[in-house]
Amino acid sequence: MSFDALHSKWFLPGFSVVMGLVMLAAASYGGRTGDGIAMLVVMTVVGAAILLGGRSETIRGLRGDGRDERMALIDLRATAYSGLVLIIVIIGMFIYEIAQGHSGAPYMLLGAVSGISYIAFVVLLRLRG
Amino acid sequence: MDMTSKLYIMRNRIRERRAQRGASQAQLAEALGVSRQTINAIETERYTPSLPLAFALAAYFNTTVEDLFLPDEKGDGRVL
Numbered sequence: 001m002s003f004d005a006l007h008s009k010w011f012l013p014g015f016s017v018v019m020g021l022v023m024l025a026a027a028s029y030g031g032r033t034g035d036g037i038a039m040l041v042v043m044t045v046v047g048a049a050i051l052l053g054g055r056s057e058t059i060r061g062l063r064g065d066g067r068d069e070r071m072a073l074i075d076l077r078a079t080a081y082s083g084l085v086l087i088i089v090i091i092g093m094f095i096y097e098i099a100q101g102h103s104g105a106p107y108m109l110l111g112a113v114s115g116i117s118y119i120a121f122v123v124l125l126r127l128r129g
Numbered sequence: 130m131d132m133t134s135k136l137y138i139m140r141n142r143i144r145e146r147r148a149q150r151g152a153s154q155a156q157l158a159e160a161l162g163v164s165r166q167t168i169n170a171i172e173t174e175r176y177t178p179s180l181p182l183a184f185a186l187a188a189y190f191n192t193t194v195e196d197l198f199l200p201d202e203k204g205d206g207r208v209l
Contacts, residue, residue: 057166068163070176 009051009065016047087114140199144172146190161185 020043027036053059060066061074094107147157154172158165161182170176171186178186187194 057164060164066164068167069179069182070167070170071164 009060009063012063013047013051016043016050019043020047083114087111090114139177140174141171142197142199143168143186146192146197147172150190157189160189 017040020040023039023043024033024036027033027039050059050063057066057071061071067075090107090111094104094111097107098104147154152160154168155165158168161168163182167176167178171178183194183198187197190197
């Protein structure tokens with residue numbers, strides 16, 4: 001996929017709909033078609049809101065077509081902060097699970113993947129300068 | 130002046146120079162290929178542009194980066 005395609009205003013809305021269809025397929029496979037349809041509706045509404053909310057700088061930044069260096073930096077920082085929140089929740093849930101006498105799965109695996117990927121990206125980005 | 134670990138914000142004269150030229154934020158933004166909100170953030174010192182954008186701003190106003198962007202008087206700037 002070309003770089004320009006990723007920054008098209010259609011990419012994120014289209015991706016939302018595709019994810020909705022994947023969720024529908026997975027839910028149907030698991031015998032929960034009704035939930036899958038609801039997920040598809042939600043993802044389609046999200047995609048439509050992103051596509052049609054063009055006057056908002058936030059929407060255009062998320063969508064990609066209105067992204068300049070400041071919005072790219074905001075996106076990077078928001079990704080980092082949300083990743084930090086996710087890590088905290090994963091660690092919290094892992095501790096809760098083992099305190100309940102469970103194995104800690106899947107939180108142990110998620111935490112390990114997060115930690116290893118973070119170290120790998122630090123090394124990679126450091127090598128790239 | 131520790132600029133290594135913090136997001137360093139510099140004072141600038143962008144709004145003053147823009148007013149002298151009679152240009153709007155939208156016009157300046159379009160000329161530089163950024164959003165109007167980015168120009169506003171630079172003028173209100175909530176965002177420090179990258180070097181390429183700083184040089185583009187200087188070129189737009191036919192001046193130098195040093196003329197547009199001012200270090201803090203205390204020498205340690207404002208940080209986010």
